[in-house]
Amino acid sequence: MSPDGRLDSVRARYRSFATSRPVAEFTGTRRNLLALGVVGLVAFVAAFAEPIVVRVSVEGHVVTQTVQPFSLAPYDPAEQHLADRLSPPSRQYPLGTDRLGRDVFSRMVIGARVSMRIAVVVVAVTLVVGTAVGLVAGYAGGLVDEGLMRFVDVLLAFPGILLALVIAGILGPSLRNVMIALAAVGWTQYARVVRGSVLPVTEAAYVRSAELMGVSRPRIVLRHVLPNVITPVVVLATMDMAYVVLGTAGLSFLGLGAQPPTPEWGTMLSGGRNHLQDAWWVANVPGVAIMLTVLSFNVLGDSLRDVLDPRDVGNVERKGM
Amino acid sequence: MYRYTLRRAVTSVFVLFGVSVVTYLMMYLTPGDPAELVLRAQTVHDQAAVERFREQYRLDEPVWIQYGHWLWDVLHGDFGRSYVTNRPVSAMVVDNAPSTAILAVAAMAIALAIAVPAGVVSAVHQGEVSDSVSQFGSLLGVSMPNFWLGYVLILVFSIGVPVRSLGVFPVSGAGSLDRLVLPALTLGSGVAAIMTRLLRSAMLEVLEEDYVRTARSKGLAERVVVYKHAFRNALVPVVTVAGIQFGYLLNGAVVVEIVFARPGLGTLVIDALFDRDYPVIQATTLVIAALFVGINFLVDVTYRYIDPRIDLRRGRR
Numbered sequence: 165m166s167p168d169g170r171l172d173s174v175r176a177r178y179r180s181f182a183t184s185r186p187v188a189e190f191t192g193t194r195r196n197l198l199a200l201g202v203v204g205l206v207a208f209v210a211a212f213a214e215p216i217v218v219r220v221s222v223e224g225h226v227v228t229q230t231v232q233p234f235s236l237a238p239y240d241p242a243e244q245h246l247a248d249r250l251s252p253p254s255r256q257y258p259l260g261t262d263r264l265g266r267d268v269f270s271r272m273v274i275g276a277r278v279s280m281r282i283a284v285v286v287v288a289v290t291l292v293v294g295t296a297v298g299l300v301a302g303y304a305g306g307l308v309d310e311g312l313m314r315f316v317d318v319l320l321a322f323p324g325i326l327l328a329l330v331i332a333g334i335l336g337p338s339l340r341n342v343m344i345a346l347a348a349v350g351w352t353q354y355a356r357v358v359r360g361s362v363l364p365v366t367e368a369a370y371v372r373s374a375e376l377m378g379v380s381r382p383r384i385v386l387r388h389v390l391p392n393v394i395t396p397v398v399v400l401a402t403m404d405m406a407y408v409v410l411g412t413a414g415l416s417f418l419g420l421g422a423q424p425p426t427p428e429w430g431t432m433l434s435g436g437r438n439h440l441q442d443a444w445w446v447a448n449v450p451g452v453a454i455m456l457t458v459l460s461f462n463v464l465g466d467s468l469r470d471v472l473d474p475r476d477v478g479n480v481e482r483k484g485m
Numbered sequence: 486m487y488r489y490t491l492r493r494a495v496t497s498v499f500v501l502f503g504v505s506v507v508t509y510l511m512m513y514l515t516p517g518d519p520a521e522l523v524l525r526a527q528t529v530h531d532q533a534a535v536e537r538f539r540e541q542y543r544l545d546e547p548v549w550i551q552y553g554h555w556l557w558d559v560l561h562g563d564f565g566r567s568y569v570t571n572r573p574v575s576a577m578v579v580d581n582a583p584s585t586a587i588l589a590v591a592a593m594a595i596a597l598a599i600a601v602p603a604g605v606v607s608a609v610h611q612g613e614v615s616d617s618v619s620q621f622g623s624l625l626g627v628s629m630p631n632f633w634l635g636y637v638l639i640l641v642f643s644i645g646v647p648v649r650s651l652g653v654f655p656v657s658g659a660g661s662l663d664r665l666v667l668p669a670l671t672l673g674s675g676v677a678a679i680m681t682r683l684l685r686s687a688m689l690e691v692l693e694e695d696y697v698r699t700a701r702s703k704g705l706a707e708r709v710v711v712y713k714h715a716f717r718n719a720l721v722p723v724v725t726v727a728g729i730q731f732g733y734l735l736n737g738a739v740v741v742e743i744v745f746a747r748p749g750l751g752t753l754v755i756d757a758l759f760d761r762d763y764p765v766i767q768a769t770t771l772v773i774a775a776l777f778v779g780i781n782f783l784v785d786v787t788y789r790y791i792d793p794r795i796d797l798r799r800g801r802r
Contacts, residue, residue, distance in 0.1 A: 314499075314503070315503075317500055317503070318500055318503030318504060318506075318507060319507070321500045321501075321503070321504055321774060321777065321778050321781075322504065322507070322770075322774050322777070323732060323733060323735070323736035323773065323774065323777050324736075325736050325737070325739070325740075326736050326739065326754075326770060326773055326774070327770075329739065329754070329755075329758075330511060330754070330758065330766060330770050331511065331514065333755075333758030333759070333766070334511055334512070334514045334515055334758070334761075334766070335514055335515070335516075336516070406628070410630055413630060413632075414630065414632060414740060417630075417632045417740070417743075418739075418740065418743060418755060419755075419759070420758070430632070433632065433633060433636070434632075436636070437636070440636060440639060440640050440644060440646075441640075441644050441646065444640065444646065447633070447636050448633075448636070448637070448640075450633075451630070451633035451636065451637070454630050454633060455625075455628055455629050455630065455633065458628040458629075458630070459624065459625070459628035462624070462627060462628050463624065
């Protein structure tokens with residue numbers, strides 16, 4: 165065999181190896197592992213950003229209890245080092261300081277906690293409310309279904325971000341109102357997806373037989389219907405984490421969310437507006453943090469959708485921020 | 486076909502009515518009395534002024550009557566007067582809408598200019614380096630917040646970091662072509678990413694079709710097969726999604742206009758939110774939402790017209 169021919173056969177073998185199923189799946193998984201790693205890192209940073217102290221009442225006495233003593237933030241995020249304003253990344257300030265001399269690294273770390281807490285709360289609330297509405301509409305049918313779903317249609321007719329923006333703006337700028345706005349907009353998709361998956365399930369033989377056996381309706385919905393429609397909800401919730409992180413940062417960026425001195429990624433980013441030239445780190449550090457978090461949740465959502473393959477969950481088509 | 490269009494039109498009108506109710510009632514989400522809030526924002530603390538304000542803007546009537554008057558006026562093209570400037574709101578919307586429309590159209594043009602070649606190359610060279618690059622790029626495009634992308638583009642192409650000579654575009658404003666490039670690129674990035682993904686998967690699907698195999702076996706040049714046979718058929722879903730995405734562009738324009746300090750509906754609504762200028766908030770929200778509903782209606786109807794095989798009762802594919 166000529167050297168050229170041998171090289172060709174090696175190439176061919178490599179190609180068939182590289183495109184074989186397990187390898188292709190592995191490269192797919194490596195991407196997923198990376199995304200999982202970033203999500204894990206953000207969650208870790210959020211958990212250990214600063215000590216968590218709770219007040220508990222023990223036999224009538226209020227006692228403060230440190231639940232989590234660690235602190236990843238080297239400085240108080242609101243502490244101003246006025247002599248070191250806009251100083252570049254150094255050993256003293258790992259990611260530099262902003263225009264008030266606050267440590268950007270500490271603010272980014274605490275900002276992770278702010279973002280994660282909001283994302284978890286909003287996604288949990290929208291998931292529960294939306295799923296409940298979808299279950300009720302789908303299982304009850306008739307006028308209840310019509311009424312609920314027409315309301316959902318009207319809310320879905322608004323471009324989501326615009327609606328959230330106006331709600332947050334009218335309620336007044338604060339993180340609590342951002343959560344209310346994002347939740348008010350977010351639950352509708354769960355309702356629509358769940359309601360769509362409930363319909364075929366209610367026709368299934370096991371639901372019919374449960375009905376015939378006289379099982380109560382709430383029990384049928386919770387024990388027999390819910391487990392069979394939960395897959396798309398899981399996929400949607402993962403993608404929603406990306407959406408809520410982006411939405412919170414975006415609304416705060418516009419001045420409708422976190423108020424100073426709360427360290428929030430979107431607020432930090434807008435604070436870097438006038439220092440793009442002389443202090444690039446002020447805007448770009450939170451920018452990278454937002455993007456990596458959003459990207460990772462998007463990747464995980466995509467992969468989950470491919471693996472679990474629910475029918476009704478749309479693509480990530482909702483950027484808008 | 487006509488029956489479908491008619492039914493879809495009726496639904497759209499119904500949805501628009503719902504949208505108008507929600508838009509109007511949002512004002513009552515405000516904790517406190519709108520009249521007092523607005524006047525306090527203008528540092529007026531006179532009780533007589535509050536009364537006069539209420540009367541002038543009909544805030545002293547029951548909500549449903551207010552809504553009825555408002556809807557009637559809106560249907561006649563009258564959105565009332567701004568609480569802050571006392572200008573007719575419709576004039577303010579008309580002044581600001583073209584800027585937003587231009588931005589959205591330019592963003593869509595840029596998005597298509599990126600997505601069409603990227604999607605086709607990605608599908609034709611599936612699994613190769615160019616495919617990976619385009620897939621990674623589109624992932625980045627979907628996940629990158631526009632408000633950060635805008636700053637990065639300003640940094641590189643306005644300020645000129647790290648390459649001095651690249652800093653040729655103005656940082657902000659509107660009115661000239663060079664002020665449009667960076668905002669449109671920022672706004673178009675997300676759509677470009679989505680369309681690239683979509684075109685790639687549509688192309689992959691079409692390239693498996695019998696007629697493509699037939700074209701190949703006839704001995705047609707690969708280029709002809711790809712562009713004449715595959716690409717044209719892959720365009721159907723792309724056109725549809727482009728329509729839907731256009732609605733989202735109007736929405737995303739809000740953030741981009743703020744980033745680039747560009748006048749438009751977005752800047753208008755944000756300013757109005759901070760001033761509690763409810764007529765302006767209501768008008769802008771209603772106009773953008775109505776455009777969104779209208780575009781979706783057109784997309785649905787056109788889609789069915791382009792490709793009669795699609796049964797819309799089973800949902801868009």
